[in-house]
Amino acid sequence: MKLTFLVPPCYDNKQPAERSAGCTRVVYPMINIYELTAAAALRDMGGHEVDYQDFVFAGTGKASEDAFDKFLQTDKSDVYLIWTVNLSLDSDLHAISVLRKYHPATPIVLMGPGATYFIKRALNDDPHVYIVRGEPELTLLELLEALSAGKKPEGIAGVTYLDNTRKIVNNPSRPLNDNLDALPFPARDLLKGRVYHNPKLKTGPYTTMFTSRNCPYKCIYCVPSSLTFAREIEFRKDHGRKPTIGFRSIESIKKEVDMLAAQGVKAIGFMDDNFIWNEERTKAICDILRPHGIVWGCQARVDAITEPIAKMLGESGCRYVDLGIESFDEGILKYIKKGITPDDIRRSIALLKKYNVPVKLNVLIGSSPLETRATIRHTLKEAKRLDVDQVMFNIVSPFPGTEYYEICKQNGWIKGNEYRPTDVQHESILNLPNISAEEMEKMLFRNNLSYFLSPRFIAKQLRRFSSWSEFKAASKALKLKLFH
Numbered sequence: 001m002k003l004t005f006l007v008p009p010c011y012d013n014k015q016p017a018e019r020s021a022g023c024t025r026v027v028y029p030m031i032n033i034y035e036l037t038a039a040a041a042l043r044d045m046g047g048h049e050v051d052y053q054d055f056v057f058a059g060t061g062k063a064s065e066d067a068f069d070k071f072l073q074t075d076k077s078d079v080y081l082i083w084t085v086n087l088s089l090d091s092d093l094h095a096i097s098v099l100r101k102y103h104p105a106t107p108i109v110l111m112g113p114g115a116t117y118f119i120k121r122a123l124n125d126d127p128h129v130y131i132v133r134g135e136p137e138l139t140l141l142e143l144l145e146a147l148s149a150g151k152k153p154e155g156i157a158g159v160t161y162l163d164n165t166r167k168i169v170n171n172p173s174r175p176l177n178d179n180l181d182a183l184p185f186p187a188r189d190l191l192k193g194r195v196y197h198n199p200k201l202k203t204g205p206y207t208t209m210f211t212s213r214n215c216p217y218k219c220i221y222c223v224p225s226s227l228t229f230a231r232e233i234e235f236r237k238d239h240g241r242k243p244t245i246g247f248r249s250i251e252s253i254k255k256e257v258d259m260l261a262a263q264g265v266k267a268i269g270f271m272d273d274n275f276i277w278n279e280e281r282t283k284a285i286c287d288i289l290r291p292h293g294i295v296w297g298c299q300a301r302v303d304a305i306t307e308p309i310a311k312m313l314g315e316s317g318c319r320y321v322d323l324g325i326e327s328f329d330e331g332i333l334k335y336i337k338k339g340i341t342p343d344d345i346r347r348s349i350a351l352l353k354k355y356n357v358p359v360k361l362n363v364l365i366g367s368s369p370l371e372t373r374a375t376i377r378h379t380l381k382e383a384k385r386l387d388v389d390q391v392m393f394n395i396v397s398p399f400p401g402t403e404y405y406e407i408c409k410q411n412g413w414i415k416g417n418e419y420r421p422t423d424v425q426h427e428s429i430l431n432l433p434n435i436s437a438e439e440m441e442k443m444l445f446r447n448n449l450s451y452f453l454s455p456r457f458i459a460k461q462l463r464r465f466s467s468w469s470e471f472k473a474a475s476k477a478l479k480l481k482l483f484h
Helices: 033-045 062-074 086-102 113-117 119-123 137-148 226-239 250-262 279-292 307-315 330-335 342-354 373-386 403-411 437-452 455-462 468-483
Strands: 002-007 049-054 079-083 108-111 129-132 159-162 168-170 206-209 267-270 295-300 318-324 359-365 390-395
Touching: 002 033, 033 049, 033 079, 033 137, 062 086, 079 086, 079 137, 086 108, 086 113, 086 119, 108 113, 108 137, 113 119, 113 129, 113 226, 119 129, 119 159, 119 168, 129 137, 137 159, 206 250, 250 279, 279 307, 307 318, 307 342, 318 342, 342 359, 342 373, 359 373, 359 437, 373 390, 373 437, 390 437
Parallel strands: 002 049, 002 079, 079 108, 108 129, 206 267, 267 295, 295 318, 318 359, 359 390
Antiparallel strands: 129 159, 159 168
């Protein structure tokens, strides 16, 4: 079968949704490594002809919409597939209505957290729409085998669809994939020469990669990536807890890094929810990266940073570590079950700075009903005092499927009494006991201006650029971050 993965135009007159993290709008284009892994599975394991059409990468607005319309007029794909997230769902449903003008009965498969959670909305009473819930690869293989044989996906684990009476059928959940090594490497060739940049790495060619799936910690608000969110929504529904962690072997990681280096890749952003697990695994991955001279970055918990690990990172080309700290208030950290203290944060930053590893702090405003204007100001003051490479401020969103959603729902803190997708870089739907949504939005904007336009931040960043194109890409990203 001929399959086409679509990244449809954005029809809501806003910045397009970023589909990899899933909770923000695009600041700079990111490679959706989860979608490309699914594409590779269908091509390399299922034997299908696979295409990838991105109508957002080159721009937005009418030109993007016209290109989408023109493509659909002549395309002959047997199935279309869309990775949809909460922020993109309404726009994606509009894109499907455009698609239906030319392909009224062609099967459409929706994956990702938007479809996994908002099942009825995603199906939209369309008998030719199929939802793949949670972790997609193995479910897709079985679903496409059924569709190629002209069959309904009766009994295929992880699939939701409409039967002949338009009744929603939720097949049982699929067990988690316990052998990530069996999956093919992401089909990066389908990107067809599109060039991606990561302002934190400031070099290229750049790509993304993952070495594990999910995170075992208990943070009440957390949705680290769109794949994790879809995986967790599906697993929690049946088991009432987070999914188990999936790891790739060191041998599999080495094979992919060696392949990427041979292809000329110079920078890798690791998308693991939590990249650093222990010294042994970290050392093994650093040993793989070091001989190639690849620069790279990752996400980690502050309590995972030991001195040996900080030294390994510094010696193997690590150019950033994203640390999710959320707040410097001890009471807030305890409430959100972060499992760290302000002293842990300071200690990890000191270790990373000792070995010249740039640090990015992720601060989440409103993650607890204990949040006040004073706690936010204190966190900003501490972040500035520690003089890290970058601080990213966002506002918490009470994502359905998280413990924080249930708390906020029960206490009536959600505006309109129900979740709606928001861009966590700019918007809030929470009126907390001590601070309103509007106050959080104003403080977020002021914090961003105060931090990103400070002479210290600008001087530090300018020293790191090696070309005019890098500077322009970073400046564009900063403009979107501040003013969207």
